Amino acid sequence: MAVQTAELKPSVPSSPLTGFWREFRKNRMGVVGLVMLVLIVIVAIFAPALAPYDPETSEGITSRDIYNPPSTDHWFGTDDAGKDVLSSFIYGSRVSLIVGFFAAFISIVIGGVIGIVAGYYGGRLENILMRFTDTMLVIPDLPLIVVIVALTKPSLLNIIFVIGLLGWTTTARVVRSQTLAVKSRKFVLRARAIGAGTRHIILHHILPLVLPLLVVNAILVISLAILNESTLSFLGLGDPTATSWGQMLNFAFGRGAMSAGAWWALVVPGFGIVWVVLGLTLLGHGLEQILNPRLESHHLMPGRPTVQTEAVDVTGKRSDVPVLLDVRNLSIHYVGDGQVAKAVHNVSFQLHEGELLGLVGESGCGKTTLMMALMRLLPAAGQIASGSIRFGGWDLATLKEDEMAEIRWKGISIIFQGAMNALNPVRTVGDQIAEAINKHMPGLPHGVVNARVLELLDLVGIAAEHKDHYPHQYSGGMRQRAMIAMALSCDPQVVIADEPTTALDVMIQAQILELLDDLRKKLGLAIIFVTHDLGVVAEMCDSVLVMYGGMTAEYASVDSIYNAPRHPYTQELLKAFPDLSKPEKRLTSIPGYPPKLNALPDGCRFAPRCPLAFERCVTEMPRLHELNGGHIVGCHLVEEKS
Amino acid sequence: MKRYRYLLKKVSWSAFTILFVLILNFFLFRVLPGDPVKAGTHDPRFKKENQEAMRVRFGLDKPVINCFETLNPIKVGDCWINPFETQFFIYIRNLVQGELGISYHTNGPVADILVERLWNTLLLIGAGQILSIIVGILFGLFAAWKARTVIDYSALITGLVTWSLPTFWLGIILLFWGSGHGFPIGGRITPGTSSYPLSYQIADIAKHMVLPTLTYTIVYMGEYLLVMRSSLMDVLSEDYILTAKAKGLSTFQILKDHALKNAMLPIVTIIAINLGFTVAGAIQIEAVFSWPGLGGAVYEALERRDYPVLQGVFLLIAVSVVIANLIADLMYSYLDPRVQTE
Numbered sequence: 005m006a007v008q009t010a011e012l013k014p015s016v017p018s019s020p021l022t023g024f025w026r027e028f029r030k031n032r033m034g035v036v037g038l039v040m041l042v043l044i045v046i047v048a049i050f051a052p053a054l055a056p057y058d059p060e061t062s063e064g065i066t067s068r069d070i071y072n073p074p075s076t077d078h079w080f081g082t083d084d085a086g087k088d089v090l091s092s093f094i095y096g097s098r099v100s101l102i103v104g105f106f107a108a109f110i111s112i113v114i115g116g117v118i119g120i121v122a123g124y125y126g127g128r129l130e131n132i133l134m135r136f137t138d139t140m141l142v143i144p145d146l147p148l149i150v151v152i153v154a155l156t157k158p159s160l161l162n163i164i165f166v167i168g169l170l171g172w173t174t175t176a177r178v179v180r181s182q183t184l185a186v187k188s189r190k191f192v193l194r195a196r197a198i199g200a201g202t203r204h205i206i207l208h209h210i211l212p213l214v215l216p217l218l219v220v221n222a223i224l225v226i227s228l229a230i231l232n233e234s235t236l237s238f239l240g241l242g243d244p245t246a247t248s249w250g251q252m253l254n255f256a257f258g259r260g261a262m263s264a265g266a267w268w269a270l271v272v273p274g275f276g277i278v279w280v281v282l283g284l285t286l287l288g289h290g291l292e293q294i295l296n297p298r299l300e301s302h303h304l305m306p307g308r309p310t311v312q313t314e315a316v317d318v319t320g321k322r323s324d325v326p327v328l329l330d331v332r333n334l335s336i337h338y339v340g341d342g343q344v345a346k347a348v349h350n351v352s353f354q355l356h357e358g359e360l361l362g363l364v365g366e367s368g369c370g371k372t373t374l375m376m377a378l379m380r381l382l383p384a385a386g387q388i389a390s391g392s393i394r395f396g397g398w399d400l401a402t403l404k405e406d407e408m409a410e411i412r413w414k415g416i417s418i419i420f421q422g423a424m425n426a427l428n429p430v431r432t433v434g435d436q437i438a439e440a441i442n443k444h445m446p447g448l449p450h451g452v453v454n455a456r457v458l459e460l461l462d463l464v465g466i467a468a469e470h471k472d473h474y475p476h477q478y479s480g481g482m483r484q485r486a487m488i489a490m491a492l493s494c495d496p497q498v499v500i501a502d503e504p505t506t507a508l509d510v511m512i513q514a515q516i517l518e519l520l521d522d523l524r525k526k527l528g529l530a531i532i533f534v535t536h537d538l539g540v541v542a543e544m545c546d547s548v549l550v551m552y553g554g555m556t557a558e559y560a561s562v563d564s565i566y567n568a569p570r571h572p573y574t575q576e577l578l579k580a581f582p583d584l585s586k587p588e589k590r591l592t593s594i595p596g597y598p599p600k601l602n603a604l605p606d607g608c609r610f611a612p613r614c615p616l617a618f619e620r621c622v623t624e625m626p627r628l629h630e631l632n633g634g635h636i637v638g639c640h641l642v643e644e645k646s
Numbered sequence: 647m648k649r650y651r652y653l654l655k656k657v658s659w660s661a662f663t664i665l666f667v668l669i670l671n672f673f674l675f676r677v678l679p680g681d682p683v684k685a686g687t688h689d690p691r692f693k694k695e696n697q698e699a700m701r702v703r704f705g706l707d708k709p710v711i712n713c714f715e716t717l718n719p720i721k722v723g724d725c726w727i728n729p730f731e732t733q734f735f736i737y738i739r740n741l742v743q744g745e746l747g748i749s750y751h752t753n754g755p756v757a758d759i760l761v762e763r764l765w766n767t768l769l770l771i772g773a774g775q776i777l778s779i780i781v782g783i784l785f786g787l788f789a790a791w792k793a794r795t796v797i798d799y800s801a802l803i804t805g806l807v808t809w810s811l812p813t814f815w816l817g818i819i820l821l822f823w824g825s826g827h828g829f830p831i832g833g834r835i836t837p838g839t840s841s842y843p844l845s846y847q848i849a850d851i852a853k854h855m856v857l858p859t860l861t862y863t864i865v866y867m868g869e870y871l872l873v874m875r876s877s878l879m880d881v882l883s884e885d886y887i888l889t890a891k892a893k894g895l896s897t898f899q900i901l902k903d904h905a906l907k908n909a910m911l912p913i914v915t916i917i918a919i920n921l922g923f924t925v926a927g928a929i930q931i932e933a934v935f936s937w938p939g940l941g942g943a944v945y946e947a948l949e950r951r952d953y954p955v956l957q958g959v960f961l962l963i964a965v966s967v968v969i970a971n972l973i974a975d976l977m978y979s980y981l982d983p984r985v986q987t988e
Contacts, residue, residue: 138659138663139663141919142663142967142968142971143666143964144922144923144925144926145922145926146923146925146926147925147926147929147944147959147960147963147964148960148964150929150944151674151675151956151957151960154948154951155674155675155953227810234812234815235812235813235814235929238814238815238930238933239929239930239944239948240948241948250812253814253815253818257818262818262821262822262825262831267822270818270822271819273815274812274815277815278807278810278812278815281810281812282807282810285809285810289806298879300793300794300879301793301794302790302793302879302882302883302887303882303887303891304791304882304887304901305794381888381892406896409895409896410894411894412892412893412894413893413894414894418892420885420888420889420892425884425885425886426885426888426889427886428889428890428904428908429886429908429982429983429984430908430981430983430984431903439893439895440893440894443893443895443899444894474984476983476984490889490893
């Protein structure tokens with residue numbers, strides 16, 4: 005069901021570090037965080053040069069210097085001892101950074117070792133280590149740190165060790181799960197198979213892959229260590245010989261800055277803590293986004309508005325049966341990162357009452373995109389760039405969202421490929437079917453809806469007792485059948501079956517296909533059947549639309565497609581498909597891959613793989629030719645021959 | 647049946663963790679160099695007899711556990727002593743009887759001091775936690791729904807900034823601001839109003855709670871916001887959301903009936919994991935606002951070197967967090983039908 009928008013991404017550059025830097029530069033949050041950190045590190049290193057006064061000495065300070073407001077002499081005022089706040093602030097950065105980095109270093113080494121050992125060796129050792137980690141994770145760390153530091157001497161070294169020795173739990177968990185994931189990769193298994201030592205494998209194969217996550221985690225650990233240090237100092241447990249931001253706040257808060265109105269003594273040190281922690285947080289967030297890129301889009305984001313165009317009629321009439329769904333010149337683009345990917349280009353077809361249309365093509369040729377567009381379920385980057393979708397007097401391409409909601413399921417419903425995740429895991433199957441009925445036939449009494457749900461489940465061969473079960477209690481085949489029951493729940497006129505049988509075993513596949521065909525005959529549905537399986541198409545379909553690279557390759561009745569295919573792609577597809585009536589036939593596959601959506605050839609999209617391609621194919625995109633009986637072919641050869 | 651096994655596993659796990667906390671707590675206060683009597687012995691005015699009397703008073707004359715020489719403050723001769731006469735056993739026995747030791751400062755039972763303060767802390771944590779969860783979840787929900795818009799980015803930045811604020815500092819700033827705007831400068835009630843009518847007292851407590859609760863909400867809202875946002879982003883890109891949309895449900899129906907429950911699952915876990923941090927926050931807030939809770943008790947005990955109180959608070963907090971974790975786990979199993987059969 006996922007529509008391939010990932011193809012829009014440019015290919016990864018050669019060197020990992022330059023590539024990383026190029027990615028990182030684009031990440032505004034990460035860059036801002038890095039700049040903030042670099043600045044404060046510079047301040048810490050050059051503290052003696054930058055600080056206007058020496059915070060260690062109290063020479064020349066009189067009682068009149070206490071809590072003086074900011075002035076040209078003291079930019080950030082003076083504190084309870086009459087010292088320059090700016091100078092203490094500058095020196096305070098040293099304590100925060102030292103404690104943060106060294107404590108985090110201890111945590112990361114401990115957590116890293118525990119995580120790698122647990123993940124790599126597994127078994128009982130892992131069990132014990134992770135149990136211990138979980139226990140330590142539950143125990144609140146600040147109260148424990150407070151207690152230990154209070155009982156020992158509050159020196160900088162003690163604080164570093166206590167914070168470091170208690171802060172490793174998240175690291176251990178992150179590293180363990182990453183090690184587990186990496187351990188079973190091919191090259192690690194291969195290294196083990198050729199007898200590489202444990203040390204070698206961990207250092208050369210596992211560590212490099214764990215490292216990126218470890219860095220992101222380290223940033224979090226550093227910021228927590230800095231926050232913990234400042235809290236300790238604020239509570240009066242800081243090293244009395246080292247000025248830190250937390251301690252400045254402790255003195256100011258405990259020694260009357262509040263009543264003296266000396267806001268500068270309260271605001272400035274806290275600002276330092278926020279600066280460092282925010283810098284780290286932004287950097288961590290930025291790195292995380294690069295290491296773990298998520299598609300920042302979801303199904304409820306508003307799509308791009310349809311581009312309205314005049315449809316041109318290119319297809320002739322093939323049947324006298326009324327047309328239910330009339331798709332004309334439909335083009336669909338994915339727009340993102342300044343690029344446009346033409347996923348579907350100028351596709352037209354008609355679906356008649358009771359017709360079963362097969363939609364065939366390799367993966368990534370725009371089948372699913374086309375079907376999603378019919379229901380206006382394209383992802384946020386998708387856009388109907390031209391064409392119309394006529395259904396029951398409406399043009400679905402331009403229909404308003406709330407009107408479209410009425411058409412969905414009642415007019416056109418869809419059976420998604422891989423119903424594994426298409427059902428909500430926390431609601432019962434019966435409830436999810438009833439929901440659709442309640443939505444489109446409001447006001448039905450509960451008993452009637454319930455009876456209808458049971459009837460539908462019975463129709464697809466699911467026993468009544470499974471109605472109140474959750475999807476995870478169903479088998480894969482049952483889930484797919486439940487999905488079909490759900491798709492039929494509002495008596496739709498058109499059902500789209502998007503590869504409804506992939507990922508199921510052959511027996512179940514056959515059952516489900518038979519079921520769909522039966523239902524079509526019984527209920528008079530029109531079905532669009534999206535598939536790779538030419539055998540199924542031959543057996544069930546009335547007409548076939550073959551797509552390649554987002555375009556119509558050939559569109560004709562099932563007889564014409566099988567007995568007189570005109571497009572080389574159709575011919576090649578048929579050669580790749582076993583025919584029981586000609587067992588001596590040699591199966592061949594088509595070399596190469598379908599074109600990338602962001603690198604489409606100028607001419608015919610199939611030309612690079614076409615055995616019959618000639619010059620014109622490379623330079624000129626073929627137009628659709630109509631042969632007798634509504635047989636549509638998008639190939640120059642048809643012209644050349646006639 | 648599977649459900650009971652799940653419950654049993656979780657309960658026994660929590661029991662094990664509590665036992666670990668008890669042992670850790672016991673040894674922390676005996677192994678570390680901060681022996682209260684030793685601390686006092688540096689004072690020349692502290693007579694030898696008084697030291698001994700103090701040791702007896704606080705049970706420190708007995709062997710710690712068995713025959714670890716280094717752990718025994720006073721050598722009792724034979725190694726094979728009666729285990730019921732050890733400090734460890736007495737410690738456990740006292741705990742079972744609800745005794746947490748005797749405060750050096752007030753000379754009264756620590757348990758009595760803490761029980762009263764526990765309620766004050768629960769009041770503050772309860773109010774702050776509920777508010778931050780509600781605000782965080784609402785903002786997170788809105789941010790995820792309006793992903794990649796100005797609303798989303800501002801919510802994200804707000805979340806990251808509030809996450810970075812040191813709790814105690816935000817408290818100080820709010821207190822500084824509030825004291826100039828008619829808010830009480832700390833405590834739980836205005837002194838001398840204990841004979842006033844109940845409605846007045848409730849309003850008084852509420853007024854004292856405004857700033858601490860606000861601090862709490864701002865600091866913790868950020869994380870709930872970020873978690874809710876990313877959780878909802880994940881849920882909203884799931885296939886079943888597309889199914890719900892294909893069924894013709896409105897955005898509101900999809901959010902309410904399909905997304906919220908699934909997205910809330912990680913929040914429950916985060917609430918549980920966060921309880922430790924929550925307590926850390928409460929300690930800081932109570933220290934700033936002189937709120938008479940457990941955190942305030944820590945602050946005061948630190949100033950007075952009142953170790954039994956510190957020990958009692960640590961124990962109480964650790965055990966509460968473990969139990970709260972257990973409750974969250976059990977809640978999770980009710981929310982997610984998949985847990986029961988795993």
